[in-house]
Amino acid sequence: PGSAAPAALAPPPGPPGTRWQPGHPGAATAAATVPLPHPHRSARPAVPRQPVQWLYPSLEAPGASLPPEPEQCPVIDSQGAGPAGTLDLVGSLPVEERSLEQVQSLVLGEVLKDIETACKLLNIAADPADWSPGNVQKWILWTEHQYRLPQLGKSFQELSGRELCAMSEQQFCERSPACGDVLHAHLDIWKSAAWMKEKAAPGAGRYCAGDGAWTDSEVDSSCAGQPIHLWQFLKELLLKPHNYGRFIRWLNKEKGIFKIEDSAQVARLWGIRKNRPAMNYDKLSRSIRQYYKKGIIRKPDISQRLVYQFVHPL
């Protein structure tokens, strides 16, 4: 197994002229266009020059173990780059092998982190082979949402994870001509991640990059099996500003005040999680309002639109 080298993520094939926004949820994963520590691919996509600019300085100061925030990432646009740019990374810049490895593990760490985050959010296993048809549907919806892919409808319904993994890129494209290729590439990354995880750490799902060990293992207190509550879900999103800061974010973390920046997207994520495709902010907000009398969430003293407050922070 595991022969699949993660294909570079194509940027979301949005409308013509659309570029990836800085701070797009997929920005970190986009960095996967840097070759991962896998055997070579014949047709490796071009490495845009931009990522080097933000990756390189962080190599100069290995003390700064924190990965660069996507908000500071320049727009990554691999569409314009031709297939010729690939080796420029090594050719034009005297990057030491060691440094390159650091870049790779940094990128890889980001990818694995994003996958872990998604697993928790969706409540699915990391290994696609373990997915039920329901899990597959969730993953597709989530990926579709995360990368603004065109709607797929039910073209992948009733497929188990194992069946999905066995499908070729062509088969993906048959089911979804619009973005089967991108989906397949994403699944490829998940497959590789699961494979590497298995190989590297048979014990815990932990990954450390360079000096910084910035992954906590199974510290979270999500009671297994119990259906998740909306307030828990919101806290989970708030915990990952890197991934969801564009949708929901703290205004005052200490006081538990948060703002929903994109009500439609938050509702959609909640709907994916709960298998409620018709979820919208109207209904989600009604659920939040149920928390008023229960003393879980309230409106802050100075009431503002889309701003709520956890009664008991921490």
Added chain:
DNA sequence: AAAGAGGAAAATC
């Protein structure tokens, strides 16, 4: 127009 409040009832576990 979108967000907010809250009653009522169905759905879901």
Added chain:
DNA sequence: GATTTTCCTCTTT
């Protein structure tokens, strides 16, 4: 039985 979803009316921003 508690929580959430759905639907609804009315008010506020």
